[in-house]
Amino acid sequence: MSDLMIYDTKSQQKRTFVPIDPKKIGIYVCGITVYDLCHIGHARTMLAFDVIVRYLKHKYGASNVRFVRNITDIDDKIINRAIENKEEPIALAERFIHEMHNDAEALSLLTPDEEPRATQYMPQMLNLIQRLVDKGYAYPAANGDVYYKVRAYKDYGSLAKRSLDDLQVGARIEANEAKYDPLDFVLWKAAKPGEPSWESPWGEGRPGWHLECSAMSMDLLGETFDIHGGGFDLIFPHHENECAQSSAASGKEFANNWMHVGFLQINKDKMSKSSGNFVTIQQILQEVTPEELRYFVLSGHYRSPLEYTLEQVQNAKQPLLRLYTALHNVAPGAQAATDNEYTQRFYTAMDDDFNTPEALAVLFDLAREVNKTKDPALAAQLQNLGGILGLLQNSPAQVLGSVNVNNLDSQIQELITARNQARQAKNWPEADKIRDQLKGMGVTIDDTAGGSQVKVGSKE
Ligand SMILES: [Zn+2]
Known part of the structure; x- marks a missing residue:
């Protein structure tokens, strides 16, 4: 078996991958914060890691690779969206976990071996904070928050290659924060009225996002594990802070390899919710098949930026x-x-x-x-x-059959249109009648949550 070379963000080199234990290879990928539908920027990252994990499982044996992808189900974004929607944060998160699972299934993503949810790991998170407080890396502040003391950790910035002095420039303490140093980041946020909260030695509150991933990954894969990954935008501050928390608590290297997937870009801009230039996975799957989307993603190297246009995916x-x-x-x-x-x-x-x-x-x-x-x-x-x-x-016959949809003779096309209109009008008997008529012409229609799939002339 030849060596696998992996580019490591921290050492900035392509290096031979040496598993800690080839029978227990651990990979942790930061998952979705479930407050909205996934967009195709998420699809790119998920598909890239899907193929990375598929290859690791192929090379080392499926049962020897443990793939963990978490769900962030408590976060400012979830709470803020829930307030906007007048919905309970937990209910909102449940709804979007369901949507995310539907998207993952549509894209034929491997099911992670573990899919931890932040809200299920409170004891581990509190334990990690306590260790950091005990070791002098964290402090409870007057307002009930607990902060990480960045200047106490000498390797801070070593993943993202940033110096404390550079970071200090422009760093501010917001009015509602009680940290001593603008660089410090929150491990535990004191509860605000009406927000979901948990008990802790420092009062009611909830965990910070960075802390969640440190606690879940170390609990499931050990204090040092093989690969930690995510999108390129997570290098700083999310992964830097995870490193600082985990290594300060354990005194060990946290992840041996850091892998980051490049941005999906629209007009040279990162696809993101905040900039409003995004296409959801459900929208793109109205236009192309999941396999076409997967092929588009794999046509670029995972570390390179990938330029999105609908035409590119259709190609x-x-x-x-x-x-x-x-x-x-x-x-x-x-x-x-x-x-x-x-x-x-x-x-x-x-x-x-x-x-x-x-x-x-x-x-x-x-x-x-x-x-x-x-x-x-x-x-x-x-x-x-x-x-x-x-x-x-x-099935090749089905794939090749379905491409003829655009070249159907006009009669079939008209029937499909008429059926869609009947469905929109909720005239189910009419819709069913037309479906049977189409069936007689060798055209089958499967109605799924993502829309109607038309298949023609299958040779099987
Ligand atoms: Zn994470």
């Missing part, structure tokens, strides 16, 4: 059709070829810091070979290698 259709056509023309054999240059090249690409654009290029070379030789073992190999990326797992 994933043609290359996927080429791969599916190869599979359709040659029924994959039961026994996949493994010992040839394609497997070697695919692994070499993925071992090189998960170079998915290069891995996709190998799939196209292999598809050409399948077209030329009509060898079922090579077709099966194409499907297997695609599967490591989460691609090519659909």
Whole structure:
């Protein structure tokens, strides 16, 4: 087995990945703060880590890799949105956890081995704060908050490469804060009337976001674990603060490798809720298939910025059709070829810091070979290698059939439109009648939460 090289944000180098224990590889990825629908910036990060975890599980054995992705279910953003909506924060969080799970399922993301929710880890969080207070890294302030004393921790800034002096410039203490130094950050926030709160030795309150991830990751994966990841925007302050909390408490290295996924950009700007330039996962999946979105994400290296336009995502259709056509023309054999240059090249690409654009290029070379030789073992190999990326797992006949939707003869098109109108008018008998009529013409329609999927002329 060749070495896996991973780029580590902290050392700023691509290094050989050396698991602490190859039978218990731990990876923690910061998950969603559940106060709104996920947008495709989230989809990019989730899909990138999905493929990273798929490859780790393929390389080291599925049961030897423990993938943790948390849910931040208590946070200022959740509370503020709940106040706007006149909704209970817990109920709002539940609602968006449900939506996030639907999105994850639609995108065929691997289910994390653990999906801890912040509100379920209060004892561990209180324990971590107590350790930091006992060691002189944290202090309770007059207003009931507990703060981390940044200047007490000598390695602060070592992940994000920022010096305390640079950070000091522009740092302010807000009127409602009681910290001693503008750099200090909150570990525990004193309860405000009407907000969800928990008991603590420092009074009623709730945890700070950074503390949540430190407590959950160390509880599930140990005080030092293999990989900690997230979006590029989490390096500072979120991951820097996690490092400071965890290493100060344990006296150990926190995560051995830090991995960060680049931004998804719209017009050279980061896609984000705050700037208002975002497209939700549910919206994009009205326009393209989940596999097309996955292909678009994998067509760029995970660390590079990825420029989003709808057209770019739609452009994933043609290359996927080429791969599916190869599979359709040659029924994959039961026994996949493994010992040839394609497997070697695919692994070499993925071992090189998960170079998915290069891995996709190998799939196209292999598809050409399948077209030329009509060898079922090579077709099966194409499907297997695609599967490591989460691609090519659909029925070729269905994928190739559904592309004809835009070229349907006008009669079918009119019937589909009429049926949609009937559905909108909640005229279910009429809608069902038209569906049966379409069925007779070889057109099937599946109504899902994400909309109607039309399939034509399946050869199966
Ligand atoms: Zn986190």
